[in-house]
Amino acid sequence: MSQVRLLTAPFDPARELAAFTAAHPEAGGVVSFLGQVRVGDGVEALELKHYEPLTLPAMKDLASRVRGRWDLDGLLLVHRSGVMAPGEPIVLVAAAARHRRDAFAAADYAMDHLKSESWFWKREKAGGEWRWIEPRDQDFEDIARWG
Amino acid sequence: MSQVRLLTAPFDPARELAAFTAAHPEAGGVVSFLGQVRVGDGVEALELKHYEPLTLPAMKDLASRVRGRWDLDGLLLVHRSGVMAPGEPIVLVAAAARHRRDAFAAADYAMDHLKSESWFWKREKAGGEWRWIEPRDQDFEDIARWG
Amino acid sequence: MALTLVFLGRLEDVAGGGSRAIPLASSIDAVLGALEPELASALRGARVKLAVNGILLQDTDAPVLKDGDEIAFLPPVSGG
Amino acid sequence: MALTLVFLGRLEDVAGGGSRAIPLASSIDAVLGALEPELASALRGARVKLAVNGILLQDTDAPVLKDGDEIAFLPPVSGG
Numbered sequence: 001m002s003q004v005r006l007l008t009a010p011f012d013p014a015r016e017l018a019a020f021t022a023a024h025p026e027a028g029g030v031v032s033f034l035g036q037v038r039v040g041d042g043v044e045a046l047e048l049k050h051y052e053p054l055t056l057p058a059m060k061d062l063a064s065r066v067r068g069r070w071d072l073d074g075l076l077l078v079h080r081s082g083v084m085a086p087g088e089p090i091v092l093v094a095a096a097a098r099h100r101r102d103a104f105a106a107a108d109y110a111m112d113h114l115k116s117e118s119w120f121w122k123r124e125k126a127g128g129e130w131r132w133i134e135p136r137d138q139d140f141e142d143i144a145r146w147g
Numbered sequence: 148m149s150q151v152r153l154l155t156a157p158f159d160p161a162r163e164l165a166a167f168t169a170a171h172p173e174a175g176g177v178v179s180f181l182g183q184v185r186v187g188d189g190v191e192a193l194e195l196k197h198y199e200p201l202t203l204p205a206m207k208d209l210a211s212r213v214r215g216r217w218d219l220d221g222l223l224l225v226h227r228s229g230v231m232a233p234g235e236p237i238v239l240v241a242a243a244a245r246h247r248r249d250a251f252a253a254a255d256y257a258m259d260h261l262k263s264e265s266w267f268w269k270r271e272k273a274g275g276e277w278r279w280i281e282p283r284d285q286d287f288e289d290i291a292r293w294g
Numbered sequence: 295m296a297l298t299l300v301f302l303g304r305l306e307d308v309a310g311g312g313s314r315a316i317p318l319a320s321s322i323d324a325v326l327g328a329l330e331p332e333l334a335s336a337l338r339g340a341r342v343k344l345a346v347n348g349i350l351l352q353d354t355d356a357p358v359l360k361d362g363d364e365i366a367f368l369p370p371v372s373g374g
Numbered sequence: 375m376a377l378t379l380v381f382l383g384r385l386e387d388v389a390g391g392g393s394r395a396i397p398l399a400s401s402i403d404a405v406l407g408a409l410e411p412e413l414a415s416a417l418r419g420a421r422v423k424l425a426v427n428g429i430l431l432q433d434t435d436a437p438v439l440k441d442g443d444e445i446a447f448l449p450p451v452s453g454g
Contacts, residue, residue, distance in 0.1 A: 013168070017179075018161035025186035025234045031254075032164075032179045033247070039172035049312075051302055051366055053348025087172045100180070100262075101289070104255050107178070111247060121303030122372035132304040133372040142248070196392075198382055198446055200428025268383030269452035279384040280452040 002063040002075040006056045008082045013092045020076045020094050027073040027096035031103040033111050035091040037084050045125040048090070050081040055119040062113050070106040072097045077110060081120065112142040149210040149222040153203045155229045160239045167223045167241050174220040174243035178250040180258050186233040192272040195237070197228040202266040209264065213257050217242070217249040224257060228267065259289040297325065297359060300366040308336045318361050325365065343368040377405065377439060380446040381417075388416045398441055405445065423448040 003020070013034050021030050037046045050056075063077055074096040084090060091114065095106035122133040150167070160181050168177050184193045197203075210224055221243040231237060238261065242253035269280040295318040301309040319325045322344065326334045336342075344351045345366040351357065359365070375398040381389040399405045402424065406414045416422075424431045425446040431437065439445070 014161045014165035017164065021160070021181060021183070025183070028182060028185045030179075030181045030183075032177075032181075033251070034168060034177045034179075035175060035247070036168070036172070036177075038175045038245070049302060049306075051300065051345070051368065053364075053366070054345060054350065054368075057348075098185070100182070100258060104180070104251070104258075108251050111251075115247075116371070118371060119302075119368065120371055121369070132307070135370045135372060196382060196386075198380065198425070198448065200444075200446070201425060201430065201448075204428075263451070265451060266382075266448065267451055268449070279387070282450045282452060 004077045013089045024074045024096035029100045029103045030096045031107040032094040037086045039086040047083045048081045049121045070102040151224045160236045171221045171243035176247045176250045177243045178254040179241040182238040184233045194230045195228045196268045217253040219244045298364040303369040378444040383449040
């Protein structure tokens with residue numbers, strides 16, 4: 001079963017991951033990725049905007065593609081929107097599987113596709129000014145790995 | 148800085164990971180792998196034996212190879228030895244990096260090499276009988292991926 | 295008789311707000327034609343996608359709009 | 375005047391214990407020659423590695439043993 005959540009308030013990744021792991025005692029391994037707002041880049045705040053009618057359905061669709069591609073016991077996708085301060089978690093992906101390779105590949109793939117396909121628009125505040133972040137070529141390269 | 152620990156008593160992976168993440172606010176991403184004793188395979192207990200003069204130095208050596216190969220902000224390797232019950236954590240690997248790809252690759256590599264190179268001997272108890280686990284071919288294939 | 299336009303990402307800055315109500319017009323072209331030229335030009339950008347009531351349009355779609363429809367203008371997502 | 379032998383993994387079962395103290399012998403061959411034949415044969419297995427005082431031996435090493443040395447017999451690790 002997949003859990004997909006789009007949150008507008010801060011979340012505790014350690015608690016999310018502990019609950020996810022406890023729910024999958026039959027899995028030998030759990031791989032997680034946590035993305036957080038970096039401290040020390042001069043970024044004062046990060047804002048992610050989403051478009052409700054598209055963003056959550058697309059995340060659920062991604063989850064079901066990941067489940068179809070690897071043999072998983074569980075999959076968790078949690079994504080923030082709204083304004084976040086440095087150090088705050090942005091995204092948590094976790095995959096529980098019997099086999100380690102499946103869990104690694106599923107989490108990796110889910111992150112690559114969340115980053116490049118998801119309906120989030122991002123702006124950063126630095127020096128008191130908000131600036132929209134444009135797409136990065138790196139994301140398209142990451143996607144291309146999966147053929 | 149790397150943290151490498153060989154524990155003879157149970158540990159709380161969520162707390163370990165929360166502390167590790169908090170220590171690396173400059174990292175954009177943290178990838179973790181948690182391996183636990185599977186519930187539901189009919190295994191009543193798992194025992195890992197180590198040889199102190201070799202096991203911990205080899206884990207530290209692995210950590211330093213991983214650090215040399217990828218650009219990481221932090222690396223955590225925690226491994227249990229002793230007798231574990233189903234559901235108990237065995238191993239936690241976490242890599243914090245500025246770039247997601249580095250964190251994924253480092254955690255993946257560390258697990259492949261921990262599994263196949265580390266000085267742990269494993270036996271399982273099932274039906275009241277202990278049985279030593281022999282090396283698996285899969286581990287050698289995993290290693291071969293890294294060239 | 296109205297439509298709602300939703301502007302995502304940097305289009306919000308061009309439009310001066312995240313959304314706007316406009317009088318009903320029957321086609322996307324008619325909607326764009328009634329907007330400020332600078333905004334209309336930004337919305338016609340090659341990489342801007344459109345969704346009507348949460349359904350993404352294909353390039354060749356030319357939907358007939360009706361009262362209450364919500365049209366979202368979606369620039370490329372930010373990634374990274 | 376003694377040596378300590380340490381048996382890891384399944385070798386512990388063959389030896390009937392995880393470690394054993396034996397009288398000093400000057401070479402690995404002499405140590406093995408003084409053991410029960412079944413145990414000596416298991417310890418000579420192609421995939422069993424040896425460490426003396428925590429230092430892994432290379433295939434061609436033939437160390438001269440001294441009082442207090444600890445010799446560990448290491449079968450292949452379990453993996454998976």
